[in-house]
Amino acid sequence: MDLYEVLFFLEVLVGGLLAGVMYSLVALGFVLIYKASSVFNFAQGAMVFFAVLSFVGFMELGLNFWVALPVTVALMILVGMATERFVLRPLVNQSDDTLLMATIGLAFVLEGLAQMAWGVEVRRLDLGIPDVPLTWLADLTGIFVSALDITAGVVAGVLVVGLAILFSKTKAGLGLRAVADSHAAAQSIGIPLKHIWMMVWATAGIVALVAGMLWGARSGVQFALIGIALKALPVMIIGGFTSVPGVIVAGLIVGASEKLAEVYIGPYFGGGIEGWAPYMLAVVFLMFRPEGLFGERHIRRV
Amino acid sequence: MNVISETHFSERAFPIAGPVLELENISLRFGGVHALTDISFNVLEHEVRAIIGPNGAGKSSMLNVIGGLYTPQEGRIRFDSELLSGMTPGRAAKLGIGRTFQNIALFKRMTVLENIMAGRKLFNHATFLEVALQLPRARREEIEDREKAEEIIETLEIQHIRKTQVSRLPYGLQKRVELGRALAAEPKILLLDEPMAGMNVEEKQDMCRFIIDVNDHYGTTIVLIEHDMGVVMDISDRVVVLDYGKKIGDGTPDDVRSNQNVIDAYLGVAH
Numbered sequence: 001m002d003l004y005e006v007l008f009f010l011e012v013l014v015g016g017l018l019a020g021v022m023y024s025l026v027a028l029g030f031v032l033i034y035k036a037s038s039v040f041n042f043a044q045g046a047m048v049f050f051a052v053l054s055f056v057g058f059m060e061l062g063l064n065f066w067v068a069l070p071v072t073v074a075l076m077i078l079v080g081m082a083t084e085r086f087v088l089r090p091l092v093n094q095s096d097d098t099l100l101m102a103t104i105g106l107a108f109v110l111e112g113l114a115q116m117a118w119g120v121e122v123r124r125l126d127l128g129i130p131d132v133p134l135t136w137l138a139d140l141t142g143i144f145v146s147a148l149d150i151t152a153g154v155v156a157g158v159l160v161v162g163l164a165i166l167f168s169k170t171k172a173g174l175g176l177r178a179v180a181d182s183h184a185a186a187q188s189i190g191i192p193l194k195h196i197w198m199m200v201w202a203t204a205g206i207v208a209l210v211a212g213m214l215w216g217a218r219s220g221v222q223f224a225l226i227g228i229a230l231k232a233l234p235v236m237i238i239g240g241f242t243s244v245p246g247v248i249v250a251g252l253i254v255g256a257s258e259k260l261a262e263v264y265i266g267p268y269f270g271g272g273i274e275g276w277a278p279y280m281l282a283v284v285f286l287m288f289r290p291e292g293l294f295g296e297r298h299i300r301r302v
Numbered sequence: 303m304n305v306i307s308e309t310h311f312s313e314r315a316f317p318i319a320g321p322v323l324e325l326e327n328i329s330l331r332f333g334g335v336h337a338l339t340d341i342s343f344n345v346l347e348h349e350v351r352a353i354i355g356p357n358g359a360g361k362s363s364m365l366n367v368i369g370g371l372y373t374p375q376e377g378r379i380r381f382d383s384e385l386l387s388g389m390t391p392g393r394a395a396k397l398g399i400g401r402t403f404q405n406i407a408l409f410k411r412m413t414v415l416e417n418i419m420a421g422r423k424l425f426n427h428a429t430f431l432e433v434a435l436q437l438p439r440a441r442r443e444e445i446e447d448r449e450k451a452e453e454i455i456e457t458l459e460i461q462h463i464r465k466t467q468v469s470r471l472p473y474g475l476q477k478r479v480e481l482g483r484a485l486a487a488e489p490k491i492l493l494l495d496e497p498m499a500g501m502n503v504e505e506k507q508d509m510c511r512f513i514i515d516v517n518d519h520y521g522t523t524i525v526l527i528e529h530d531m532g533v534v535m536d537i538s539d540r541v542v543v544l545d546y547g548k549k550i551g552d553g554t555p556d557d558v559r560s561n562q563n564v565i566d567a568y569l570g571v572a573h
Contacts, residue, residue, distance in 0.1 A: 171423055178409050178420050185407035185480075188369070189421045189487060190395025 011143045012263050013256055018149035020255020021156045022218075025211040027232040027239070027247040028159065029204045034241045035167070036176050036200040037088075039099040043107035045229025047205055050114040051076055052212025056125050056221045057118040065128075076205030079110075084197040092193065093183050111226065122222040127151075131218055152214045156248070159207065164244050176200060234282035240295020249293060254278045316521030318539060319347040321383075323368065323491060323523075328377035330363055330547075337363040338374065341549050343542045345491070350517055350524045352534045354558075355544035356567060361527045362404060364544065365493050368525065369401050370394040400489030402480045404496045404527075410469040414460060414479050417468055418451045421486030454482045457519070458512055474505040478512065485516060492516070494526040498533060506530065510537050531568075535559065543567070 026048060033041040054075055058068040087102050129151050133144035167173040178186040179196045187193060212221075215228055231254070239250030262274040285292065323345040330338040338360045345351045353361045366372040368379070370389035379386045381397055394401075400421075409417050426447070432440040455464055458478050463471060468479060477497060484492055497513065498506045514537055516522050528534045534541060535555040543551035543558055545567040551558050558564055 171426060174420055174423055177412065181409040181411055182407045184403060185409060185483075187371075187391035188395065188401050188403070188407065189483065190392050192392050 007142045011145075012259050014143060014145055015149070016256035016259030017252050018145065018153055018255070019259065020252040021149075021153045021248075022211070022214055022251075023228075023231050023235050023254055024248045024251025025152070025156050025159070025207065025214065026228055027235040027251060028156075028163070028244065029207040029211065030229075030232055030236055031239075031242065031244060031247050032163070032200055032204040032207065033103075034180075034236075036180050036196060037099055038096050038180050039103060040241075041204070042100070042103040043110055044204070044208065044232070045226040046107040046110040046114075047076075047079070047208035048212040048215070048229065049223065049225045050079070050110045051205060051209035052125065052216045052221050052225065053114045053118050053123070055209065055213060056123045056216070060123075072209055073206055076209055077202040080200075080202030080205050081198050083201045084194060088197050088201075089194070111223075115223075120223065122220045123216075125213065125216040125221050127213065127217045129217065148214070148217060155210060155214070159210065160244060160248050163203075167244060172196070172199060231278065234278040236292070237282040238285050238292055240292030243292070243294035246292060246294030254281065257281055314348070315518060316348040318349045321345065322347040322381070323525075324380040324383075325368070326378045326380070328364075328367060328374045328379075330360075330367060330372055330374040336547050338367070338544075338547045341377070341544070341547075343549065343552055345523060345525055346540075347490075347523055348517070348521050349539040350513070350526070350537055352538040352541045353525065353527050353544060354529075354531070354534055354541055355550075358546075359544040360547040361544055362495055363547075365401070365495050365525070365527060368394070368491075369399060369493055395487065398487070398490035399493065400484035400487050400491070401493035402477070402484050402495060402497060404499060406473075406476050406480050408468045408476060408480055408483070411467065413465050413467055414471075414482075415451060415455070415464045417479055418454055418482045418486045419447055421483035422447050422450060450488075451486060454485050457485075457515060458482050459508075474501050474508075477501070477505075477509065481509075481512065481516075485520075485522075488520070489522060491523045491525060494524065496527050496529065498528060498530060506533060513537060 026044070029044045029047065030041055033039060033044070051072060055068055055072040058071050059065065063071065083106065087106055088099075091098055091102060127148075129148050131146050131148040134147055134150070138144050167176065175186070175191045175196050176199075178189070178191055179193055183193060186196075211228075212225060215225055219225075235247055235250045235254050237250075238253060239246030239248075258274045258277045261277040262271070265277075266273045321344040325344065326342050328338055328341045329336070341360075341364065353364055355361050363372060367374050370391045370393055373389065379389065381399075386393075386397075409420060412420065426443045455461055458481065460475065460478055460482065463475060468476060471479065481494070481497065494513070498509050501509065510533060513524060513526070517524055526534075526538075538555055540553060541551070541555055541558045542549060543561070543564050545563075550563040550567060551561040553561070
């Protein structure tokens, strides 16, 4: 291997890791909801779409970036509150399957509302961060990395550290874990289900907005964004459905392995394996470590 | 079952005082089903009060009305002489009404210690920042919580399983952990929904002892539902008897035992 090959390998790896961070961001929204409701939130992709489309819509109405951002955050908090009031509250103490179906319904509602309000055209989102390799970094190390990727990495890092502290150290975090485990028990010790759910769904909405903005800046704000939620599935299987650090590590694994697989194994299959390589990896995990890297091991009595 | 020390009824550290909970003319309906009809009784501070009755008599409904899970269509509830309206489970918890459930409701993915700590933590005042920075109030509360949790673990004799995940424990021990979690909030009143259901004789004796200990040591007022008449008569100060959603008896275990309506309800009566 000569120097050029090593540099090329590093470049693919770094590019993959940073793309992985973007997957982690989407998966983070799923984990939040899963922790509080033990439910896979089918509406997460729709929330990403709804959030970023609204953001772009507000900017088109003439708001500048720094006004549109808090307005969209406020909107996502409203969505979280409305979800609690009209979807979750009527379903207190119902089975997890019922909630799962409710999230599918919610997905349709959000997709419909977003397109009704803002139309169906593909929009450009310019965050002012160019999606081109940084020249100084390329000159210095010979590796090409996009500024957008680095921004995504930093943003994801900040979100994860904040959420990790929230879950493991605070009263709200404990309340959240308690609510996920048993509604009745949580109520009996005075945990307000209402507030916990509102908080979680609003937070998931804000995470969806951040993920949507970064993805939208890369590939345009369009209905297809809902599809990236599917990429979050292998990330969650590998990381474990309940672990915040887990989705980050798993996102990095998925991002790096899909790019490396594409470049080094892809040619043997005629290319294009990036799309399904992560799912193969997820299947391997399901066979040998179904709880994921950081998930909770399930014990079932028979 | 001779598990109650002789001193429990004679020389109590917390003698029975005035009414702490008063239920006045409570009626609860689910559609056309009359779950509770015009029920009134009171609970005195520091007493052990039992609610008994055949299956479907409305015992759990009664407990759920007190705990704020059900809102009765008619009637009033007074707590510490104060009229309560619009009771919710959260409100009940804040007022100091703790409870356990007929079908155990624990945080199964947490350990025993975490469950008991959870019962307490939600009443803490330290904010996110204080906890993150470990400021004095956060540290003090953490230490208090740990001490209280350890005290409860010792009282209930569950030291050996304190770090065990709850879902791994056998039924009898889970019931004990649930009692521990309710105690952690230092409730004034503890509602126990069939604390001994599904237990063997030895487990029942243990549970009786713990209930009496809790009442003796902390002065906690206890309202419990139980099927096992022997147990009820042994540990209760007063008993209220329900049948088909109506109150058919109320008094000391001896009064109730000799009440003809109660005997008929339990043994059946020739029509």
